[in-house]
Amino acid sequence: MSLYPQVWFLRTCNRDGGVSIDLNHGTTTLAFKFKYGVIVAVDSRASAGRYLASNDVNKVIEINPYLLGTMSGSAADGQYWERLLAKECRLYRLRSNHRISVAAASKLLCNMMLGYRGMGLFMGSMICGWDKEAGRMFSTGCGSSYAYGVVDSGYRKDMAVEGRSTVSPLWFPSSRQQHPSHIVSVMYHMQQDGWIKVCKDDVSELIHRYRKGMF
Amino acid sequence: MLSSNTFVDPGKMKDYHYTGPVEHRFSPYSFNGGTVLAVAGEDFAIVASDTRLSEGYSIHSRDSPKCYKLTDTTVIGCSGFHGDCLTLTKIIDARLKMYKHSNNKTMTSGAIAAMLSTILYGRRFFPYYVYNIIGGLDEHGKGAVYSFDPVGSYQRDTYKAGGSASAMLQPLLDNQIGFKNMEGVQHVPLTKDKAVQLVKDVFISAAERDVYTGDALRVCIVTKEGISEQTVPLRKD
Numbered sequence A: 001m002s003l004y005p006q007v008w009f010l011r012t013c014n015r016d017g018g019v020s021i022d023l024n025h026g027t028t029t030l031a032f033k034f035k036y037g038v039i040v041a042v043d044s045r046a047s048a049g050r051y052l053a054s055n056d057v058n059k060v061i062e063i064n065p066y067l068l069g070t071m072s073g074s075a076a077d078g079q080y081w082e083r084l085l086a087k088e089c090r091l092y093r094l095r096s097n098h099r100i101s102v103a104a105a106s107k108l109l110c111n112m113m114l115g116y117r118g119m120g121l122f123m124g125s126m127i128c129g130w131d132k133e134a135g136r137m138f139s140t141g142c143g144s145s146y147a148y149g150v151v152d153s154g155y156r157k158d159m160a161v162e163g164r165s166t167v168s169p170l171w172f173p174s175s176r177q178q179h180p181s182h183i184v185s186v187m188y189h190m191q192q193d194g195w196i197k198v199c200k201d202d203v204s205e206l207i208h209r210y211r212k213g214m215f
Numbered sequence B: 001m002l003s004s005n006t007f008v009d010p011g012k013m014k015d016y017h018y019t020g021p022v023e024h025r026f027s028p029y030s031f032n033g034g035t036v037l038a039v040a041g042e043d044f045a046i047v048a049s050d051t052r053l054s055e056g057y058s059i060h061s062r063d064s065p066k067c068y069k070l071t072d073t074t075v076i077g078c079s080g081f082h083g084d085c086l087t088l089t090k091i092i093d094a095r096l097k098m099y100k101h102s103n104n105k106t107m108t109s110g111a112i113a114a115m116l117s118t119i120l121y122g123r124r125f126f127p128y129y130v131y132n133i134i135g136g137l138d139e140h141g142k143g144a145v146y147s148f149d150p151v152g153s154y155q156r157d158t159y160k161a162g163g164s165a166s167a168m169l170q171p172l173l174d175n176q177i178g179f180k181n182m183e184g185v186q187h188v189p190l191t192k193d194k195a196v197q198l199v200k201d202v203f204i205s206a207a208e209r210d211v212y213t214g215d216a217l218r219v220c221i222v223t224k225e226g227i228s229e230q231t232v233p234l235r236k237d
Helices: A005-014 A075-096 A102-114 A144-154 A161-167 A171-176 A203-210 B082-103 B109-121 B166-176 B192-209
Strands: A024-026 A029-034 A037-042 A046-048 A051-054 A060-064 A067-070 A072-074 A127-129 A138-140 A184-191 A194-202 B035-040 B045-050 B053-055 B058-061 B067-071 B074-080 B130-137 B143-148 B154-157 B159-163 B216-223 B226-233
Touching: A024 A075, A037 A067, A037 A127, A060 A075, A067 A075, A067 A102, A072 A075, A075 A102, A075 B109, A102 A127, B035 B074, B035 B130, B035 B143, B035 B166, B035 B192, B045 B067, B045 B074, B045 B130, B045 B143, B045 B192, B067 B082, B067 B130, B067 B216, B074 B082, B074 B109, B074 B159, B074 B216, B082 B109, B082 B130, B109 B130, B109 B143, B109 B154, B130 B159, B130 B216, B143 B159, B159 B166, B166 B192, B192 B216, B192 B226
Parallel strands: none
Antiparallel strands: A024 A046, A024 A072, A029 A037, A029 A138, A037 A184, A046 A051, A060 A067, A067 A127, A184 A194, B035 B045, B035 B159, B045 B216, B053 B058, B067 B074, B074 B130, B130 B143, B143 B154, B216 B226
16 A cells, blocks of 8 residues: 555655654543533643653634534644634635624535545544534544443433533543653533633542542 | 665664665655753743754754844754755744734734644645644733644643654653652742753753753743843863
């Protein structure tokens, strides 16, 4: 199987005692819909190779007051393309005089990526928002299987707004991954009139709050 | 410069017997070492770097600082491949001038950071092998540090170390400036003099353990009065 030059070039530079160019990667993001809107939760870790580059990266881009985009995978790809998406959404609003729908915004992002297919971009991204069409639940990143488990066990479509914070603690996938410590978990709540940033918690403190009944 | 691929993965023993013909590819990159550090305070920012330029086991220069002054309120530290550092700083200087001519004002630190992110991403498929850290004052006069990866992902920090000894320095800064992994400590705000002393101590430690760091330390202190520089000698071996 032959690779595009864009992919094998960096790979050949990085092996055989050559240089080691490590790029930043993100880990776990989660979003689900419930009766009162959409909850979006992300962790804040970024690793570069085997080194932890940062514990407080912002993986949610606030495209506009009613649209949020999450990033996992390559940090640079996520930041660059979602910033470009935010620009396109703004231009759409100015040209057509109405807000872009969530489906259209995600299609824009998808088509931008399609032009670079096979060249080694990697992004797991969720576009979350509130408009006349429906939303769904998704989770991406290497902690996503654990995040699915927690949400499946506690999710009810009509749960109260307070219930949202007990269902999406990202401390669970964070603590089950290899190096859990001082990871910050950030949560947004998307409502009809826009999103609000709910909380930004240090995961090592959250575990004490939820440990009763866990073991 | 041609890199001689005569060594395999670090940690693996080198084969001294004849294994057959080996193709040595030309690598456009080379690692020239060096460490950069930046700390942001309430009304100041410090950017420091060592001045050693090395390649493999040789030293090209003992006086090649990695901090570059961009504006009166912003300094950038670049480590990695020296060729890309030079080109990148030339490009940033040109873009700063263009901005000044079209907008009639100097770029703020945040704007320079956002611009550098797109410059780096423009080479997503043949990256600049440079680890950048920008230190300076934001529009409100508070210290700001922006750290980057080679393809442009960036964020604002309070402190960051980059370059060859970054993995050694970053945990120490987490502890001393971020008060992480300690219990029952009072979080005192960092003063400028204490920050400068901490930076010097931290580089002296790095020079002890990292072969690519040493010779001298250049510290640039950015305050609203301007940028002042200090040079401190480090281990030469």
